[in-house]
Amino acid sequence: DVKVTQSSRYLVKRTGEKVFLECVQDMDHENMFWYRQDPGLGLRLIYFSYDVKMKEKGDIPEGYSVSREKKERFSLILESASTNQTSMYLCASSPPGQGRGYYTFGSGTRLTVV
Amino acid sequence: QQQVKQSPQSLIVQKGGISIINCAYENTAFDYFPWYQQFPGKGPALLIAIRPDVSEKKEGRFTISFNKSAKQFSLHIMDSQPGDSATYFCAVINTGTASKLTFGTGTRLQVTL
Numbered sequence: 001d002v003k004v005t006q007s008s009r010y011l012v013k014r015t016g017e018k019v020f021l022e023c024v025q026d027m028d029h030e031n032m033f034w035y036r037q038d039p040g041l042g043l044r045l046i047y048f049s050y051d052v053k054m055k056e057k058g059d060i061p062e063g064y065s066v067s068r069e070k071k072e073r074f075s076l077i078l079e080s081a082s083t084n085q086t087s088m089y090l091c092a093s094s095p096p097g098q099g100r101g102y103y104t105f106g107s108g109t110r111l112t113v114v
Numbered sequence: 115q116q117q118v119k120q121s122p123q124s125l126i127v128q129k130g131g132i133s134i135i136n137c138a139y140e141n142t143a144f145d146y147f148p149w150y151q152q153f154p155g156k157g158p159a160l161l162i163a164i165r166p167d168v169s170e171k172k173e174g175r176f177t178i179s180f181n182k183s184a185k186q187f188s189l190h191i192m193d194s195q196p197g198d199s200a201t202y203f204c205a206v207i208n209t210g211t212a213s214k215l216t217f218g219t220g221t222r223l224q225v226t227l
Contacts (some may be wrong), residue, residue, distance in 0.1 A: 004157075031213055040123075042219035043158070043203065050213045058214075090157050101146040101207040101215055105157030 003027075006091050006106035013113050019078040021109050023091030031094045032074035033103070034058075034066065036087040043090065049074055050096075081113045117141060118206050120218025127225050133191040135221045137204035140185065144206040147180065148215070149189050152201045161202070162189070194225045 007022035025032065033048040035058075045058030047066040055066050063085060067075045074093075078085055088110050092103040118139045127133045137147075148163035164171045164178040164187065171178045177190040191198055201222050205215040 033214065040219075043217045045214060048214055056213070092157070098146075098209050100209045100213060101148050101163065101205065102160060103150070103158075103215060105159065107155070107157050 004091055004093050004104050004106040006089075006109050008109050009107065011109055011111045013078075013081050013111065015082060015113055017078075017081045017113075019081050019111065019113075021076040021078075021089055021091075021111070023074045023076070023106060024072055025074075025093040025104070026072065027093070027095075027104075028071065029093035029104075030071075030096045031100065032068065033092040033094075034064075034074065034076045035090045035092065036060070037090055037108070038087050046076065078111075081111075083113050085111065086113045087111060117216045118204060118218045120204050120221060122221060123219070124222045125224070127191075127194045127223065129194065129196060129225055129227050131194050131225075133189075133194045133198065133223055133225070135189045135202055135204070135223070136186065137188065137206075137218050138184075138186045139206050141206070141208070142185065143208045143211070146207050146209050147178070147187050148205050149176075149178065150203040150205060150217075152203065152220075154200075158201075158203055191223075194223075196225045196227060199223055199225050 004025045034046040035043045049068045065077045091106045149161045150158035151161040152158040175192045180187045204218040
């Protein structure tokens with residue numbers, strides 16, 4: 001089974017801090033994604049990557065950046081955390097080609113910014 | 115522009131009943147239509163998926179019905195159980211050209227005793 005592991009389940013950070021959320025997958029998937037999930041708003045795509053060192057903006061990239069130095073690792077960075085970034089963050093990965101729609105998600109990181 | 119519209123937003127069904135969640139899409143180029151199931155505190159997981167060359171796919175108590183001409187697809191949960199209580203997301207993708215799924219806004223299903 002593909003595993004997507006997010007480094008923290010719960011995180012509390014202060015406003016203005018730089019925050020790193022880490023995600024690692026173990027099945028050599030090309031595609032990796034960062035979503036945030038808020039009540040009533042569903043899953044909103046922040047950034048995704050289809051290859052090492054490649055990244056594409058999603059629907060809500062403002063206030064975030066990403067890094068993909070190795071194929072298995074995709075990091076989400078909050079440059080200066082704000083209270084409106086309090087949310088559940090979900091990482092996912094998927095294979096290429098016909099398998100692109102088959103996402104495997106991590107269990108999520110619940111981030112609270114105070 | 116919302117490429118996939120999901121309804122209802124929430125649903126309460128009695129144990130043993132049928133749960134039905136609907137999605138409508140606009141782009142006829144989509145070629146893969148998955149449903150994801152998310153339990154509280156967990157990430158979504160692929161539940162069942164269909165490609166547009168068939169009108170129905172069944173896996174146990176879960177069935178996708180697909181209407182290509184109407185650009186709609188739905189998830190039916192037969193004999194709904196309390197353990198089915200979760201949030202369900204439909205999604206669409208053109209696997210030939212796109213790298214990412216477009217998700218519906220989700221349906222929170224509660225199955226009562």
